[in-house]
Amino acid sequence: MFSKSIVKYIQSLQHKKFRDEHRAFVAEGPRVVGELLKSRQFKCNNIYATSGWIINYKKDLLTEHQEKITEVKDFELEKLASFSSPNSVIAEFRIKENVESVNFNNRITLMLDDIRDPGNFGTIIRIADWFGIENIICSADTVDVYNPKVVQSTMASLGRVNIIYGDIEYHIKNNPAIKTYAATLDGKDIKETGKIKEGMIIIGNEAKGISSNVLDRVNEKITIPRYGVAESLNAAVATGIILYALVE
Amino acid sequence: MFSKSIVKYIQSLQHKKFRDEHRAFVAEGPRVVGELLKSRQFKCNNIYATSGWIINYKKDLLTEHQEKITEVKDFELEKLASFSSPNSVIAEFRIKENVESVNFNNRITLMLDDIRDPGNFGTIIRIADWFGIENIICSADTVDVYNPKVVQSTMASLGRVNIIYGDIEYHIKNNPAIKTYAATLDGKDIKETGKIKEGMIIIGNEAKGISSNVLDRVNEKITIPRYGVAESLNAAVATGIILYALVE
Numbered sequence: 001m002f003s004k005s006i007v008k009y010i011q012s013l014q015h016k017k018f019r020d021e022h023r024a025f026v027a028e029g030p031r032v033v034g035e036l037l038k039s040r041q042f043k044c045n046n047i048y049a050t051s052g053w054i055i056n057y058k059k060d061l062l063t064e065h066q067e068k069i070t071e072v073k074d075f076e077l078e079k080l081a082s083f084s085s086p087n088s089v090i091a092e093f094r095i096k097e098n099v100e101s102v103n104f105n106n107r108i109t110l111m112l113d114d115i116r117d118p119g120n121f122g123t124i125i126r127i128a129d130w131f132g133i134e135n136i137i138c139s140a141d142t143v144d145v146y147n148p149k150v151v152q153s154t155m156a157s158l159g160r161v162n163i164i165y166g167d168i169e170y171h172i173k174n175n176p177a178i179k180t181y182a183a184t185l186d187g188k189d190i191k192e193t194g195k196i197k198e199g200m201i202i203i204g205n206e207a208k209g210i211s212s213n214v215l216d217r218v219n220e221k222i223t224i225p226r227y228g229v230a231e232s233l234n235a236a237v238a239t240g241i242i243l244y245a246l247v248e
Numbered sequence: 249m250f251s252k253s254i255v256k257y258i259q260s261l262q263h264k265k266f267r268d269e270h271r272a273f274v275a276e277g278p279r280v281v282g283e284l285l286k287s288r289q290f291k292c293n294n295i296y297a298t299s300g301w302i303i304n305y306k307k308d309l310l311t312e313h314q315e316k317i318t319e320v321k322d323f324e325l326e327k328l329a330s331f332s333s334p335n336s337v338i339a340e341f342r343i344k345e346n347v348e349s350v351n352f353n354n355r356i357t358l359m360l361d362d363i364r365d366p367g368n369f370g371t372i373i374r375i376a377d378w379f380g381i382e383n384i385i386c387s388a389d390t391v392d393v394y395n396p397k398v399v400q401s402t403m404a405s406l407g408r409v410n411i412i413y414g415d416i417e418y419h420i421k422n423n424p425a426i427k428t429y430a431a432t433l434d435g436k437d438i439k440e441t442g443k444i445k446e447g448m449i450i451i452g453n454e455a456k457g458i459s460s461n462v463l464d465r466v467n468e469k470i471t472i473p474r475y476g477v478a479e480s481l482n483a484a485v486a487t488g489i490i491l492y493a494l495v496e
Contacts, residue, residue, distance in 0.1 A: 126482065131475050157477075160476070225492075226379075228376075228381070232378075234484065240489050241488050247475055
């Protein structure tokens, strides 16, 4: 059982303002919570779980987090949840400090220029995890990674990919030896790009694409071949196809 | 201006039961409505639009649909909309009869085995349109294509791809000459499949994958190579990568 002030606090973390203020975010459901605990990438502050989850959950992690667990009933969990089916566990984690220095050598880095849809962003993090991408650089206007919908749609990949908010133009200027690829609708066919082992791949906003400041600085514009009529592809789908085509 | 009964009727079409009963569905926003009118794939019953939309919209289509247009104010449009920003126009279209016979020769056909997420389904329709796929066969349990979220996330591709509800197993059995490919996590690397000009590509449910009845009948299981750790890819992202890899 918990107090009204806890309900109010956890619910407040649905909003970026309060996440920034308290440097904390919430994850829901056994899969996402379990993977975040396992990854040890985020310090866990509190776990609210049903007895069912507590019994099933791995003993070693339980020992480690014993003092953080509050056993709750289903109906209590519902009060904390931002999704309709809270699903046995909700945990509060500490937000990581933003990394300032990024190593671009010998790896492919994804750069998101103003992705606004939480579902797209979460799906892109999951794609990056599938293709072994270590770092994603996001422009300041990209949706907050700790938004509950983003956390949920990463499907537990959040602990395995570093999300770094920063200035894409700055990183391009500061790393002139790293080749840059911009996903556009009028570039070179990705089939001709060939496999790469190093580079920055830039994905633009769902409606406006990549900002012109960034576009002016890239080495190569790349495009997914179109055989039909659709005007564009969803940003996450485009990211998946481009990584499939380019990652060796 | 319109009556309360129209508001009630249009709102009722947010539910499959009433869409089936009235054989009608709703599209919102200038892009989706405009493309559906242009494609002439769906008979338009009614258009509710602001004066701004009416002035801007192409004259020839306006003549054709003149008697169907009701000019409304923004606040009136909001009452009809299922999305928070109704965006100048809402139109009611007639649902097409389900096609019974499908031609599988000399073309790639997408088969969806129980896709449940409306956003995924809409995105898959858009991907099919990008790659020039003509027909999508959906199992009976696939989400309804006229669900407002599906219609919206197709981003106007709905008029250009045929959506056919049917029995995937039946189509496989009845077309033994057409090769079948099932997207799984334990199949042959899609890089080895090579380009195809004909075939059925089967995509499974977001959580459970492809049902075993269908899986038992396929010629080839195919898999997207994984370089990282994520357990799976989003169903729409997987569809995009597979079509990119296989479509010639």
